[in-house]
Amino acid sequence: MKSILLHLMMLLPVLGFAQVGIGTTDPTAMLDVNGNFRLRSTTSNTRATAAKDSILVVDALGNAQRISSKSVIESHLKTFIKGGFASGSPALINISILANAYTTIPFNTIEFDTNSEYNTTTNTFTAKQPGIYSIYAAIKANPGLLAAGDFGLAVFKNGVLNVRESYMNVQLLGININPPNRSIQTLMQLNTGDTVTFRGYSGGVLTVGILSGGEESYFTIHQVR
Structure with a gap:
């Protein structure tokens, strides 16, 4: 008994002022275990809020850390977004496009966004x-404001053109005979932090009036895998 007490008295100062290693002579944490460990029993907890602090994870270096269950679940939620124009927007939103240039389509409202990835201020999706x-994106332009020329939609990834659908406006006796709807759809592989924006394109100087009704002008983004 005296021997056990003596060893504990010798160990207490080490525990209080140094790092302790089990299976290693070079500990890098307050308690550094080089090997497996086992919990023979745990205390039951009936508090539902305790779940947010109950997940123990181990990083690539073997460091044990705590992470909330909410952040783990949200990190695996697939993206589902639908947006368009705010209900208070003018019925007609005019955007000016220079020749052979691109102008951001200012989608400024969200119907749903499961991971909070779309910024309505910058009109940008960040994965x-x-x-x-x-x-997918669709807009309906006011036929009265369209001029003859190339006009369509484009999707940019990280500020670089990724895909474009353009349509030549055709006039007959000064009347536009092509439909005012424009749409684009594509599959895109994205990494964490990649951005997506929707932009209008024109082969000439053009002012386009976009109808802001949600059933006519909107976009969707969803993660398929």
Whole structure:
């Protein structure tokens, strides 16, 4: 008994002022275990809120850390977004496009966004996790404001043109005979932090009036895998 007490008295100062290693002579944490460990029993907890602190994870270096269950679940939620124009927007939103240039379509409202990835101020989607995404956008222009020339939609990834659908406006006796709807759809592989924006394109100087009704002008982004 005296021997056990003596060893504990010798160990207490080490525990209080140094790092302790089990299976290693070079500990890098307060308690550094080089090997497996086992919990023979745990205390039951009936508090539902305790779940947010109950997940123990181990990083690539073997460091044990705590992470909330909410953040783990959200990190695996697939992206589902639908947006368009705010209900308070003018019925007709005019955007000016220079010749052979691109102008951001200012979608400024969200109907739903499961991972909070779309910024309505910058009109930009930023992926929170890697995957394959299905991307779609549609707008309806005011036929009275369209001029003859190339006009369509484009999707940019990280500020670089990724895909474009353009349509030549055709006039007959000064009357536009092509439909005012424009749409684009594509699959895109994104990594964490990649951005997506929707832009209008024109082969000439053009002012386009976009009808802001949600049933006519909107976009969707959803993660397919």
